Amino acid sequence: MIGRLPNSEVLRSIAGSIVLKAGTVTANFALIALLGATLDAHDFGAFSMVFSAAGLFAIVAVVGQQVLLMRRWSELSASNDLPRLRASLEFSSKVVACGLLIVSGSFLLVALFFLKPLEAVAATFFLASLSLTNVTSHLIRSSSGIFVADATVVLAGMVPPIVALIIGHVLRHPIGMDLVLMLMAAGGIGAASWHLLLFRQTLKKLHPTLFSVEPSRDSGELVPSTVRLWASQSLEVCNQYLDVLIVGVMLDPASAGGYFVITRLANMFSTLSTAIYLSTTRHLPDLFFGKKQSQMERLLDTTAVVVVLAVGIGLLGLVAAGGYLLQLFGVDQQEWLVNLLVLSASTAFVSAMGPAPILLNLAGHEQRYLNTLAVGVVIRLVGFALLVANFGVSGAVTAVMLSSLWLGFRLRWQAMALTGLDVSVMRLGGLVHLPGWKSPAASAGE
Numbered sequence: 001m002i003g004r005l006p007n008s009e010v011l012r013s014i015a016g017s018i019v020l021k022a023g024t025v026t027a028n029f030a031l032i033a034l035l036g037a038t039l040d041a042h043d044f045g046a047f048s049m050v051f052s053a054a055g056l057f058a059i060v061a062v063v064g065q066q067v068l069l070m071r072r073w074s075e076l077s078a079s080n081d082l083p084r085l086r087a088s089l090e091f092s093s094k095v096v097a098c099g100l101l102i103v104s105g106s107f108l109l110v111a112l113f114f115l116k117p118l119e120a121v122a123a124t125f126f127l128a129s130l131s132l133t134n135v136t137s138h139l140i141r142s143s144s145g146i147f148v149a150d151a152t153v154v155l156a157g158m159v160p161p162i163v164a165l166i167i168g169h170v171l172r173h174p175i176g177m178d179l180v181l182m183l184m185a186a187g188g189i190g191a192a193s194w195h196l197l198l199f200r201q202t203l204k205k206l207h208p209t210l211f212s213v214e215p216s217r218d219s220g221e222l223v224p225s226t227v228r229l230w231a232s233q234s235l236e237v238c239n240q241y242l243d244v245l246i247v248g249v250m251l252d253p254a255s256a257g258g259y260f261v262i263t264r265l266a267n268m269f270s271t272l273s274t275a276i277y278l279s280t281t282r283h284l285p286d287l288f289f290g291k292k293q294s295q296m297e298r299l300l301d302t303t304a305v306v307v308v309l310a311v312g313i314g315l316l317g318l319v320a321a322g323g324y325l326l327q328l329f330g331v332d333q334q335e336w337l338v339n340l341l342v343l344s345a346s347t348a349f350v351s352a353m354g355p356a357p358i359l360l361n362l363a364g365h366e367q368r369y370l371n372t373l374a375v376g377v378v379i380r381l382v383g384f385a386l387l388v389a390n391f392g393v394s395g396a397v398t399a400v401m402l403s404s405l406w407l408g409f410r411l412r413w414q415a416m417a418l419t420g421l422d423v424s425v426m427r428l429g430g431l432v433h434l435p436g437w438k439s440p441a442a443s444a445g446e
Contacts, residue, residue: 020150025268027158032264034165036329038174045253047177048260050115050123052241058130059237061103064229065092066138067361068222073139082207087215091222096135104128122181129157129188136195144198152194156187228366235373236357243380247396250388259393261329262336265322266343268314303354304425311348318344339397346404354423356411365418372410379403
């Protein structure tokens with residue numbers, strides 16, 4: 001196993017991804033702490049619900065194109081299939097534009113019933129910026145690297161509102177939710193514009209004749225993949241943002257604010273999943289479609305080692321300092337600490353299953369992944385319906401735990417059954433392949 005660990009390039013990529021996401025978490029924590037100090041409990045809860053709703057519908061709006069673009073770019077650019085590559089880029093551009101117009105317009109109409117007009121407009125622009133950066137960062141990450149794709153989003157989208165909140169706090173003239181959302185939206189749109197300029201340069205360098213060739217007219221292979229990816233990505237984002245909205249509706253905005261805080265803290269482990277996602281989406285598509293089996297194995301080995309270390313250190317850190325972190329955000333530690341630890345352990349368990357979702361989508365098993373996510377969301381929603389009314393936030397955390405256990409075990413089993421690869425941390429115990437099974441990449445390479 002140790003002999004299969006990869007070279008320093010992949011280690012630097014994984015470490016860089018973790019550092020980048022750690023910076024993102026720090027920026028999020030700073031933003032949340034400043035908002036908690038600026039807004040009262042009700043308004044902070046309202047911001048939490050608006051932020052979660054925008055994050056949820058931002059993914060719905062892009063109709064799965066972020067993953068489809070990443071996969072098609074890696075596959076068709078490597079094979080130099082320019083007619084299909086151009087068709088894919090044009091198809092995704094049209095789908096994203098239509099999806100964004102429909103979802104943003106609908107979101108604005110609903111938001112005007114619950115928010116002040118300026119807040120509703122700001123929230124809609126924020127949703128649009130999240131959608132755009134989600135698509136462009138996936139595309140740039142595959143072609144130009146992780147830091148170019150994601151660091152610009154963090155710097156442009158998070159730093160301006162943090163600076164504005166600090167200035168408002170110092171001058172004793174606090175700013176409202178509308179200005180915070182508008183600053184985040186402006187930064188995100190700026191980052192997406194920068195991404196598109198970089199991608200245009202990449203196209204000119206790698207495929208200078210792309211737009212002089214006739215695009216393939218067969219979209220039959222794109223539409224089914226789009227539908228499956230849209231459904232799976234929508235269900236996946238429900239696991240990230242829907243909880244806060246349900247808690248706010250079933251309990252009250254103040255409870256939603258407290259739940260939002262512990263989910264942000266527990267998201268240190270989903271941030272680990274995101275860091276793995278960033279690194280593997282940078283390397284795994286090329287290795288998979290290039291049939292570089294041994295390099296792919298080394299990537300997965302190293303990823304598993306990093307996950308074990310990070311999860312262990314993170315859980316120990318929360319046990320030791322979780323109470324202090326809750327106090328920092330103005331949340332009562334006696335009421336919320338146990339819920340924080342259970343939620344964090346649940347999130348860490350899913351992270352320990354590794355990049356199974358990416359592998360399943362790359363291998364063309366979107367439907368299997370979709371089915372697993374759908375069952376997970378049903379478990380979570382049924383748990384919320386049965387438990388939140390009687391047990392409050394503790395019931396919500398229990399529902400998340402049950403859903404996480406299902407997702408973790410099921411995704412690992414599917415990855416092993418369908419690709420022959422164990423991408424979870426359990427591969428470090430020697431369970432790298434199921435006996436007699438081979439991955440499609442390995443079989444194609446023979």
